[in-house]
Amino acid sequence: MTAWQQLVQQGILGTSRQPSAPPLPPAIAALMATGQEEADAETHFLQQAALLTQYEAAGALPSALDEASGLGELTPAPAESLRPVGARAAALLHQLLADFDLRLVVEWLEHAARNGHYLPHETLPALFDLAGKQRSLPAALAPCIGERGRWLLALNPLWQETIAEGFDTNQWQVGNTNARATYLTELRHRDPEAARQALEAVWHEEAAAERAAFVAALRPNLSAADLPFLDEAFADRSLNVRIAAGRLLAALPQSALHRALLQELRTYLQIERKWLKRQLVVTLPKYFPDQWHEWGIREQSPLGVRIGQKMGWLVQLMALVPPSTLVDALEVDAVDLFNLIRATDHAEALLTALLEGAEQHQDFAFLLAELSHLLRLLKLAQAQQSEFVDRFSRYAPILPTAERVRLVGEYLTITKTAAFGDWTTLQMVFRHVDALPPRMTHTLLTEQLPLLLTRNTRDSGIGRILL
Numbered sequence: 001m002t003a004w005q006q007l008v009q010q011g012i013l014g015t016s017r018q019p020s021a022p023p024l025p026p027a028i029a030a031l032m033a034t035g036q037e038e039a040d041a042e043t044h045f046l047q048q049a050a051l052l053t054q055y056e057a058a059g060a061l062p063s064a065l066d067e068a069s070g071l072g073e074l075t076p077a078p079a080e081s082l083r084p085v086g087a088r089a090a091a092l093l094h095q096l097l098a099d100f101d102l103r104l105v106v107e108w109l110e111h112a113a114r115n116g117h118y119l120p121h122e123t124l125p126a127l128f129d130l131a132g133k134q135r136s137l138p139a140a141l142a143p144c145i146g147e148r149g150r151w152l153l154a155l156n157p158l159w160q161e162t163i164a165e166g167f168d169t170n171q172w173q174v175g176n177t178n179a180r181a182t183y184l185t186e187l188r189h190r191d192p193e194a195a196r197q198a199l200e201a202v203w204h205e206e207a208a209a210e211r212a213a214f215v216a217a218l219r220p221n222l223s224a225a226d227l228p229f230l231d232e233a234f235a236d237r238s239l240n241v242r243i244a245a246g247r248l249l250a251a252l253p254q255s256a257l258h259r260a261l262l263q264e265l266r267t268y269l270q271i272e273r274k275w276l277k278r279q280l281v282v283t284l285p286k287y288f289p290d291q292w293h294e295w296g297i298r299e300q301s302p303l304g305v306r307i308g309q310k311m312g313w314l315v316q317l318m319a320l321v322p323p324s325t326l327v328d329a330l331e332v333d334a335v336d337l338f339n340l341i342r343a344t345d346h347a348e349a350l351l352t353a354l355l356e357g358a359e360q361h362q363d364f365a366f367l368l369a370e371l372s373h374l375l376r377l378l379k380l381a382q383a384q385q386s387e388f389v390d391r392f393s394r395y396a397p398i399l400p401t402a403e404r405v406r407l408v409g410e411y412l413t414i415t416k417t418a419a420f421g422d423w424t425t426l427q428m429v430f431r432h433v434d435a436l437p438p439r440m441t442h443t444l445l446t447e448q449l450p451l452l453l454t455r456n457t458r459d460s461g462i463g464r465i466l467l
């Protein structure tokens with residue numbers, strides 16, 4: 001029981017029945033000891049309540065991570081698999097929470113879940129607290145808490161109990177397709193084997209639309225253990241089910257489909273050596289094989305209008321496999337592949353394919369490799385700031401939040417005040433970071449800003465920074 005809870009209990013019982021005051025936190029205990037020798041119990045109680053109120057409002061330092069805390073060493077939250085909400089939607093949620101309009105909050109959450117969005121991270125603690133006060137909130141909240149939400153739940157048993165109500169097994173038995181797919185996805189995060197077994201138990205009873213939706217829900221924690229079931233689904237009589245299963249099989253290096261896709265790509269993408277240089281030779285498909293329909297490639301793709309029909313086929317084919325496995329198949333590293341692609345006549349289309357594959361498979365290693373390489377060159381004065389900023393701005397929307405913050409931190413550390421010389425460039429970097437961590441903010445304010453103020457800041461955008 002906290003000091004505040006003990007004080008409330010004393011107020012309910014009365015100082016005559018519970019005369020002893022609760023022990024205060026060490027940070028403020030000395031303040032209460034000053035001049036309190038002659039105060040009566042009631043005065044002492046009121047003064048202690050006033051002091052604790054201010055103390056609670058001012059906040060407190062976080063607890064240390066040690067054996068006593070029961071938390072041990074924390075690992076970062078995984079990357080989000082859902083999509084973030086837009087700025088206007090996030091602002092609306094903040095307003096609804098400020099107004100304490102729980103009915104509209106539930107409606108907002110249901111809309112976000114239907115569209116595959118995760119909640120703004122900063123709203124999670126408040127929503128978890130509210131979930132215990134509104135019976136309909138846990139069920140609406142559960143589908144869109146995202147990876148950060150699940151990470152936070154693991155740190156707070158009280159929140160776990162509250163949100164667990166949103167994962168009622170009745171949803172799987174009697175819910176609509178969206179509710180059942182959501183339940184399956186959340187179960188997949190907690191117990192991958194149980195989720196697959198739940199789907200296997202009803203597989204032959206479900207309609208084709210449901211089978212396709214439920215197979216797609218197995219993407220979290222995908223592993224080789226899922227191969228037998230996915231192979232069965234890939235032979236389903238419904239094309240949509242086969243496509244959904246194929247999307248998952250394509251991500252598993254152990255699957256026959258994954259190997260077939262890489263073999264197909266080697267037909268159209270080859271590394272050739274001419275003298276001391278290597279180049280990527282891109283060969284466009286001559287026709288559309290029937291098998292590609294089974295893989296979910298569209299013959300009449302909207303991409304074809306912009307980049308040509310055959311190039312549109314190749315882009316779709318490339319996006320089916322995790323980019324890291326393509327890097328391995330071509331026997332190059334990530335940085336080399338990017339450089340080789342940019343030297344071709346199809347650079348824009350091929351980069352689009354890589355980014356789509358990275359987003360679909362949550363495979364960011366090759367993107368991070370190139371950005372880290374650019375930072376190393378920047379540190380050695382062998383690259384321009386604009387090179388890093390341009391590529392960071394393109395990759396950032398699909399990178400995990402923690403990686404975006406890390407890269408921005410390294411960029412500012414390397415460039416120091418030079419980063420502030422062009423406000424437009426700096427703005428391009430910061431728009432991809434929701435909030436700077438305390439350590440980075442401290443560095444900016446205590447080290448970089450004072451250095452910047454010693455320069456001629458007339459045209460450097462310093463006014464905008466300070467605002």
